[in-house]
Amino acid sequence: MSRFSLNNSYKAVVIGGSAGSFQGITKILAQLPKTFPLPIIMCLHRLKHVRNGFVEALSIKSVFPVVEPHDKEQIKKGGVYLAPSNYHMSVELGNYFAMSTEEMVNNSRPAIDITLSTAAYVYREKLIGILLSGANRDGGLGMKHIKDRGGLTVVQEPTECMIDTMPRAALSLTKIDYVLKTDEIVSLMNELDKLYR
Amino acid sequence: MITDIDINDLKRITELIHTRHGYDFRNYAMSSFKRRILRILELKNLTIESLIKRLSESPSFINEFLDELTVNVTEMFRDPGFWRALRDEIIPDILLNHKTFNIWHAGCSSGEEVLSMAILLREMGIHNQVSLFATDLDITILEKAKAISYPVKNMEINEKNYIRYEGKWSLRDYYKEENGKVIFDKGLLANVTFRRHDLVLGEVFNKFDLILCRNVMIYFNQALQNEVLKKFHASLFKYGYLAIGSKESLIWCDVANRFLVVNNEEKVYKKIKD
Numbered sequence: 306m307s308r309f310s311l312n313n314s315y316k317a318v319v320i321g322g323s324a325g326s327f328q329g330i331t332k333i334l335a336q337l338p339k340t341f342p343l344p345i346i347m348c349l350h351r352l353k354h355v356r357n358g359f360v361e362a363l364s365i366k367s368v369f370p371v372v373e374p375h376d377k378e379q380i381k382k383g384g385v386y387l388a389p390s391n392y393h394m395s396v397e398l399g400n401y402f403a404m405s406t407e408e409m410v411n412n413s414r415p416a417i418d419i420t421l422s423t424a425a426y427v428y429r430e431k432l433i434g435i436l437l438s439g440a441n442r443d444g445g446l447g448m449k450h451i452k453d454r455g456g457l458t459v460v461q462e463p464t465e466c467m468i469d470t471m472p473r474a475a476l477s478l479t480k481i482d483y484v485l486k487t488d489e490i491v492s493l494m495n496e497l498d499k500l501y502r
Numbered sequence: 503m504i505t506d507i508d509i510n511d512l513k514r515i516t517e518l519i520h521t522r523h524g525y526d527f528r529n530y531a532m533s534s535f536k537r538r539i540l541r542i543l544e545l546k547n548l549t550i551e552s553l554i555k556r557l558s559e560s561p562s563f564i565n566e567f568l569d570e571l572t573v574n575v576t577e578m579f580r581d582p583g584f585w586r587a588l589r590d591e592i593i594p595d596i597l598l599n600h601k602t603f604n605i606w607h608a609g610c611s612s613g614e615e616v617l618s619m620a621i622l623l624r625e626m627g628i629h630n631q632v633s634l635f636a637t638d639l640d641i642t643i644l645e646k647a648k649a650i651s652y653p654v655k656n657m658e659i660n661e662k663n664y665i666r667y668e669g670k671w672s673l674r675d676y677y678k679e680e681n682g683k684v685i686f687d688k689g690l691l692a693n694v695t696f697r698r699h700d701l702v703l704g705e706v707f708n709k710f711d712l713i714l715c716r717n718v719m720i721y722f723n724q725a726l727q728n729e730v731l732k733k734f735h736a737s738l739f740k741y742g743y744l745a746i747g748s749k750e751s752l753i754w755c756d757v758a759n760r761f762l763v764v765n766n767e768e769k770v771y772k773k774i775k776d
Contacts, residue, residue, distance in 0.1 A: 354662065356581070356748065375751040376720045377531075377727070389749050391580075392720075395533035404720045404749045405534045407573050423533045426506075 309483065309493050311457070313500040316431040317380065317396075318343050319424045321417035321447065323350035323439030325467025327362075329487045330437060334367035334385065336491045341368070342501035343433075344380050346396065348388040348420035350413055350439065356390050363387060376404040388415035395423035411443035421447025430455030433497075435490060437461045439471025448475035452482075459483045459490060504543055504550070507536055511550050515539065518557055523564045525639070526702045527571075529726035534573070542570045569642040573721065577656075578614045578673075579663035580716070581748055584768040586667060589622055592743055592770060596711050599741075602631045603711035606737065608701060609718030610636035613647030614660070619714075620690040625670040629693065635708065637699035644696050650686040657684055702726065706736045713738060716769075717747035728755045735760060738773045745770045 322330055326349060334345075351359050363371040373389040380386070380400050388394035392404040393415050410416035417436070421444060424432055434451035436444045438461055452458050458481045463469035465486050475481055485493065512535065516527045527535065543553060556563045579585050596603050607616050616636045623629040638644050652660075657673070664673040677684040699707070701718070713734050719727045734744055735757040744752075744761065746769045752758050760775040 354659075354666075356583075373749070376747075376749050377724050378751075392749055393534075395531075397531060397533055403531045403533055404717075404747075405531075405537075405573065406575050406717045406720070407534065407537065408575055419537075426533075 307496050309496055311493070311497055311500055313342075314431055315343055315433055315457075315497070316400075316428045317346055317424060318433045318435065318494075319346045319348070319396075319421055319451075320435045320437065321348050321421055321439070321444035321471070322437035323413075323417075323441065323443065323468075323471055325438035325440075326461075329461060329490075331363065331366055332487050333490055333494065334363065334369070334371070336494075337368040338495055338498040339368055340502070341494065341498050342382060343497070344382060344384045344386065345369075346380070346386050346394075346420065346424060347371075348394060348415050348417045348444075350415075350417070350441075350443070351390050353391045353414065359390070360387050374402045376402065378402050388420055390415075393419045395419055396427045397423070398427055400427070411441055413441070413443050417444035418447040422450040425450040425454045425456055428454075428456065432456035433459065435459045435461075436472055436475050438466035438468055440468040441470060442474035444471050445474030445478045448481070449479040452479040457482050459485055459493065461490070462486045504540065507539055507550065512536060512539065514554060515550075515557070518554060519564070522558060524703070525564075525568070525700065529702070529723045531721055531723055534721055538571045538573070542567065545570060565640075565642055568640045572611075572638075572640045572643070574611045574640070574643050576611045576614045576717075577663060578618045578660040579667045579669075580615070581768065582663050582666035582668075584716075584745070584748070584770075585618060585622060587765050587768045587770060588619075588745075589626065591765070592712070592745075593622075593626065593628075596743070597628070600711060602633070604633045604635065604708065605712045605714070606708070606710045607634065607636040608699075608713060608715040608734070610638050610644075610647055610696070611640075612643055612652075613650055614652075615714060615716070616647065616694055617650055617686060617690060620694065621664075621669065621673075621676060624690065632693060634694040635710070636694055636696050637701075639698070639700050641698050644698060648691070648696055650688070650691060651683050654679060654682050654684055701730050701733070704733075706733055708737065709739050710737055710742060711739055712743045712745070714745045716745060717750070719750060720747060724754070731755045731757050735773060740773055740776055742773050743770055744773065 369385045460472035761771040
């Protein structure tokens with residue numbers, strides 16, 4: 306019997322993370338089922354002026370190649386997308402990405418709040434939001450928007466986080482559906498996959 | 503604080519600006535446009551209704567509005583690898599055939615990119631051979647661009663970029679500091695013409711050997727990007743170059759097959775067909 310209450314109507318998974326999230330995200334991407342049915346949209350804090358290297362590092366162990374999408378690129382099933390350095394990444398109605406160089410939000414560009422909130426607006430209850438380890442509050446508000454629009458919210462278990470400020474920010478702003486260790490997030494992704502077979 | 507705006511209210515605003523003020527934001531990308539409007543509401547302490555009232559009743563408010571609406575976040579030598587490619591590949595190629603040439607900075611914002619270009623050209627020793635045109639929709643930001651004066655706190659990133667660009671000297675050689683601001687050498691703008699120009703509604707006004715329009719079209723939807731790219735194509739001499747932002751692409755647009763990708767990493771294209 307599943308411990309998670311899931312369904313097969315989700316359209317996307319969006320993941321935010323910052324300091325200390327690399328290990329967790331690598332593990333999740335490495336253990337994704339090969340038939341994983343949803344696009345994965347990631348906004349991870351990164352060095353603003355280092356354009357190369359990060360996407361390659363994430364791709365090494367990932368089941369799917371990780372790409373930094375272009376502006377107005379369509380979001381596709383099986384796509385694993387990473388917000389590029391020094392751009393905010395939004396999801397637009399019509400299921401594509403839009404980049405912007407607006408002011409930093411929460412001292413960050415890309416800002417997790419922007420990716421999560423725009424995804425929440427587009428996918429409503431058909432979105433799963435996951436927030437991992439991080440040293441600032443970015444992403445907390447985005448998780449609240451996902452919850453408010455009826456989406457499913459997951460944060461990494463704070464005791465497992467290298468720095469727990471980010472998941473705790475989300476926990477203080479909204480009711481989070483699941484507080485999970487990385488291994489449990491992997492299980493959730495696998496259960497989700499089975500629902501779409 | 504207002505945290506979301508209904509799509510119909512956004513449409514009311516774009517229609518009003520179009521009919522009353524002659525600017526067309528109807529094909530702007532929705533998410534960033536909405537954030538800009540939310541930002542204006544917060545900055546000016548307005549509601550949607552009071553914003554619409556000011557836009558319809560106060561003629562001078564539009565300039566203030568445009569200045570906040572357009573994104574004016576930029577850096578000198580943003581993406582240093584792009585500037586190295588210009589210096590080491592693109593501009594030497596133009597010089598093979600033209601002793602003098604024209605550059606257009608479309609959507610020049612507060613002028614950091616024009617200034618970077620002026621420094622690049624001076625360090626190549628060819629600044630007297632090149633005419634630069636810098637245009638923007640926003641007249642307030644054009645005045646800032648002409649002043650070439652920036653807060654000292656902005657200089658950290660500019661200096662870092664210049665070092666990564668591997669410039670000849672130090673960026674400090676080009677400016678002096680006064681009251682928390684830096685002021686660049688006005689001589690750098692000797693061959694620069696600033697002009698208000700609307701990429702969306704404006705006509706083709708000149709021909710160029712190189713057009714830079716980096717991270718401007720990201721605020722447009724694909725249909726509008728397509729139209730603007732046609733104008734850029736028409737504004738380039740054959741074998742002229744177009745540079746766009748590192749996360750932009752023109753592979754999907756109508757004029758794509760009239761361009762050749764010269765540098766895919768830095769998004770530099772060459773016009774090969776009229």
